[in-house]
Amino acid sequence: MDDVVKQEVERYTRAALKSLDSTPYFRLSYLRGELKKHLPASGVTYPTFVALVVEGIAKHPCLDLQHNGFVLSRGCIPHVNDRSMETMAAKCTVKAKAYVQRHPASSDAYFPVLHVHAIVQKCTSADRRSCCKLSSEWHKTLPWSLVSDSNPVLVSKIGFDKTADAPHWTMREKTVDSIESLVAILAFDPAFQSHSMVAVSCELSVCHFTSLATCTTMYHIDCLASGGVSAVVKVLRPHFENAQLTKVWFDVHADAVDLHAHVPGLCLAGTWDLQV
Numbered sequence: 277m278d279d280v281v282k283q284e285v286e287r288y289t290r291a292a293l294k295s296l297d298s299t300p301y302f303r304l305s306y307l308r309g310e311l312k313k314h315l316p317a318s319g320v321t322y323p324t325f326v327a328l329v330v331e332g333i334a335k336h337p338c339l340d341l342q343h344n345g346f347v348l349s350r351g352c353i354p355h356v357n358d359r360s361m362e363t364m365a366a367k368c369t370v371k372a373k374a375y376v377q378r379h380p381a382s383s384d385a386y387f388p389v390l391h392v393h394a395i396v397q398k399c400t401s402a403d404r405r406s407c408c409k410l411s412s413e414w415h416k417t418l419p420w421s422l423v424s425d426s427n428p429v430l431v432s433k434i435g436f437d438k439t440a441d442a443p444h445w446t447m448r449e450k451t452v453d454s455i456e457s458l459v460a461i462l463a464f465d466p467a468f469q470s471h472s473m474v475a476v477s478c479e480l481s482v483c484h485f486t487s488l489a490t491c492t493t494m495y496h497i498d499c500l501a502s503g504g505v506s507a508v509v510k511v512l513r514p515h516f517e518n519a520q521l522t523k524v525w526f527d528v529h530a531d532a533v534d535l536h537a538h539v540p541g542l543c544l545a546g547t548w549d550l551q552v
C-alpha cells in the first residue's frame with residue numbers, strides 16, 4: 277500500500293469514526309459511496325479500498341475485538357463528566373469488520389452505535405423517566421428490518437448515561453429460592469416498577485439460574501428451587517413484556533432462545549442489549 281492510499285485510508289477511517297460518535301447508526305452504503313467518489317488514482321481497486329477503511333475502523337484501539345459482535349464497555353464511574361466517560365464511550369463504537377464479514381450480501385448495512393452504560397449509586401425518578409424516553413426515541417431511529425415483527429426480540433439496543441453524585445457504590449447479593457419470594461420482590465421492590473431499570477442475565481442453557489440486578493441489589497433466582505424454569509419465566513413475563521420497564525441484557529439473543537422454549541410467544545419489550 278503506497279503512501280497516497282495509506283493517507284486516504286487513514287483519513288476516511290477517522291471520518292467514519294467521527295460520524296459514529298454522533299449518529300445512532302452508520303449506513304455502510306454512505307461510506308461506500310463516499311469512498312467511491314474519492315478513490316485514489318494509484319491503482320487500488322474500489323473493493324480493496326473499502327476493505328482497508330473498514331479494517332481500519334475495526335482496528336481502532338478503543339474497540340474490543342474479542343467478541344464476534346457489537347460490544348459495550350460496562351463500568352462504574354464517579355461522575356458523568358469524568359474523563360473515563362470519554363474512554364468508555366470510545367469503546368462503545370462499532371466493530372465494523374466483523375459486521376461486514378457476517379453480512380457480506382447487505383449493500384445497506386447499519387452499524388448500531390452503542391454508547392455508555394454507567395452504573396451509579398443514585399438515580400432519581402426523573403433520570404429513570406429520561407432513560408425510558410431515550411430508549412423509545414432511539415428505537416424509532418433503528419432500521420425497520422431490525423425491529424420487525426419477524427424478529428421481536430431485536431429492539432432498541434442503545435446505552436445511556438446517568439448522573440451520579442457519589443464516587444462509590446455497593447451491590448448487595450441475594451439468592452431467591454422460592455416462587456413466593458420472587459413474587460414478593462417483584463411486587464414490592466420499586467426497581468421493578470414502570471419507569472425503572474434492571475439488568476438481566478439468563479444462563480438457562482448452562483445452569484438453572486436467572487439474575488436480576490437493580491442499582492443496589494443483585495437477585496440470583498434458583499429456578500429449580502423456585503418451581504422450575506417455566507414457572508419462574510411465567511412470573512417474570514409481565515415484567516419482560518412491560519415496555520416502560522427498561523431491561524438491560526448481556527446477549528439477549530442467546531437468552532431469548534431459552535426463554536421462548538419455556539414460554540412460547542414471549543415478547544421482550546423495553547430491551548437494551550450490551551452485546552449485539
